[in-house]
Amino acid sequence: MYFTLTGINHHSAPIEVRERAAINTEALPAALLRLRQYAPHSIILSTCNRTEIYAAGPHAADVSGACTRYLRDALQVTEGSLATYIYTASGEALFRHLCSVACGLDSMVIGEYEVLGQVRQALTAAEKAGMVNLPLRHLFEGAIRSGRRAREETGISKNALSISSIAVNKALAIITDISNAKIIIIGAGEAGRLALRIARSRGAGGLVVVSRTEQRAVGLAVQYGARPVSHDQLIAEMRDADIVITCAASPHPVLHYKQVSEAIDGRSGLPLVILDIAMPRNVEPSVQELPGVHLYNIDDLNHIAEGHRLERETEVRAVERIIGEEVAMLLKWWQSYNARPVIKSLMQRAEQIRSKQYGRSVKKLPALSGEERQAIDLLTRSIVDKILREPIMFLKSGAGKDGSEVISRLFGLDDESEP
Secondary structure, three states: OEEEEEEEEOOOOOHHHHHHHOOOOOOHHHHHHHHHOOOOOEEEEEOOOEEEEEEEEOOHHHHHHHHHHHHHHHHOOOHHHHHOOOEEEEHHHHHHHHHHHHHOOOOOOOOOOHHHHHHHHHHHHHHHOOOOOHHHHHHHHHHHHHHHHHHHHOOOOOOOOOHHHHHHHHHHHHOOOHHHOEEEEEOOOHHHHHHHHHHHHOOOOEEEEEOOOHHHHHHHHHHHOOEEEOHHHHHHHHOOOOEEEEOOOOOOOOEOHHHHHHHHOOOOOOOEEEEEOOOOOOEOHHHHHOOOEEEEEHHHHHHHHHHHHHOOHHHHHHHHHHHHHHHHHHHHHHHHHHOHHHHHHHHHHHHHHHHHHHHHHHHHOOOOOHHHHHHHHHHHHHHHHHHHHHHHHHHHOOOHHHHHHHHHHHOOOOOOOOO
16 A cells, blocks of 8 residues: 655646646535546645645555546646646655644645644545555554644744735735725635634725625624625725735635726726735736736735745744654654555464464374363463564564565465365
8 A cells, every 4th residue: 555645736837837737625626526537545645835635555666656647637737738847746755744744844824823723624635535555544543633732832932924915015005094904805704704803903994795695794894894795796895905815715716807997997096906815716817917007916925925935934843843743753653554465464374383283283183171281271271372473573572574575475375275
């Protein structure tokens, strides 16, 4: 059994590619059903920074190739084009990568809280789809444990930024009069809630929240002193807005060139700043061509996140120590798990020999009582157990493939002849 990782992220692919592979919570069950046709035991982890497939199977090359084909088909690109963007990993490198993701070290904003929950959700969704076997579950549970330890034992997430907070900080740096500025937030999910909370804590005055789900918009508006509006009112609301932050969970743009053009008509050149922190993007890229419109996406905010990363180097080293410990435990378990077939064959072979010799021996002995036969049976079982104890401990200790081959040869496990 082998693990493979196939993915794209903010290090390997531009936003134009990442958004085509992005899968939101609502679309995840259907995506898993499609993936099942390629890799029956697999998990999809899709966040604003990455789309990754973790899979397990008996042949690493076959599993990795199947996951690559799935991504190629999902992105609708050629094999050659995909090779430019994807990365793959297996074994220890894969373990370490997933732990780093869960700890927030591989995020654009280092130490972010949200990604640990997304790792949990990815495991849960795949379990509901019936695509998680024991090795995959153990892998993800180990990564989740490392993420929890990182946040409990280090300060990596203390006062951590988020994409929402970076967007709000960027917006407030542009506005001269924060208390009188009008900020529209499109999206009532977790990112929208964070943006509202941070904007309000910074003293922003005119907050407007827009959502296709009216009840959620109203709930957030009441909680953070904002004004809820429907999508039908969006163009009118944008006519006097200073900042628009979009973070709606939508597979398609919610702001189009025509809409924004209509909204800015009559603003007399008053600038409109739009911060699109959604994945896939909420705003058509052509919007940036409109006069007076300044459009930023997640990648445009990366330099701010990089400064935050440099401030946390000490905590990063502490988290890396935790990851090292968790990876060591995962490797030990994995080596023991991989040794199970050899251990099973060894025990079966020993039992075949023992039972055959026991049967031959008791026939040659004088008439024995049932109690005496049972005593001899238990004695021979005990001897076999003691003989096998050291080889089994050797295999469980992480002897690897070479160790398994040695044991197989010593005990003739590949010999199909009668013992």
